[in-house]
């Protein structure tokens with residue numbers, strides 16, 4: 001058994017609901033072991049700059065229900081900075097960190113996997129509202145985003161029906177359609193479009209027309225930001241982050257414009273964007289984050305470095321960091337079939 005004194009925790013990539021609950025659980029369990037927890041601010045950026053804050057349970061006790069991250073986050077990729085990885089290894093030594101918990105999606109955990117190979121004692125915790133990490137059945141943040149999106153789509157449905165309008169609702173999720181599919185199913189969307197299945201604009205137009213002809217003048221279409229047309233490549237905003245991801249968004253507007261232009265039906269577009277990433281976590285995410293935080297500390301205690309905690313069915317498990325970032329977990333075909341089965 002290892003007796004560590006100081007462990008670091010960082011949050012990288014886009015924030016999501018449940019990050020603070022992980023930090024709280026980590027500090028709670030670490031203090032029970034007599035360890036000191038050091039919060040690293042702004043993800044990998046904080047390790048490049050040795051920007052840290054000591055955390056006691058008193059600092060994090062009330063955070064289980066708070067959205068965002070008190071540790072702050074960034075999309076910094078140390079492998080894109082001059083001497084980045086070397087600086088991190090040196091700073092970890094200078095800060096006296098015996099081990100680190102990296103909480104992030106595939107980018108953050110990918111960096112963690114590489115730094116583990118350079119000798120750092122790292123364990124990972126999977127987070128992302130996109131739910132697109134392989135090797136875990138759920139990431140925390142996903143359930144909260146789905147619930148926010150569902151609530152907003154329910155609201156949009158009432159105004160769509162009052163005005164006999166078509167509403168196109170764009171949600172985040174990048175290359176994976178989990179958020180769109182779950183929110184679409186839960187809110188009773190008339191049609192849900194996901195990146196896993198490029199769509200034909202003609203099919204959307206005839207679907208909306210068909211509804212109108214049957215007297216159904218309000219139509220709600222949920223579209224994932226990463227959805228693509230069969231005839232066109234995805235719409236991006238031309239901006240790329242340090243991990244090479246383009247900034248998405250725009251497909252909803254495109255779709256809304258085309259529907260209105262071709263059908264002349266009154267159409268509106270709502271881009272939910274970051275509104276479904278912010279806000280407080282659902283009970284499901286609070287529980288999952290807490291379980292993940294405790295399990296991550298246990299991995300350190302057992303000396304299981306280079307591993308990530310994961311959820312397999314209903315049980316907490318561990319997988320290698322390398323395996324966890326090997327591929328994007330796209331929407332499975334059964335869920336895709338459900339979106340189609342309830343489309344009307």
Ligand code: F6P
Nearest residue numbers: 014128129130172173174248277
């Ligand atoms: O990775 C999570 C995510 O919310 C994606 O769904 C979305 O494409 C992206 O982050 C947006 O990132 P940013 O907050 O940098 O605009």
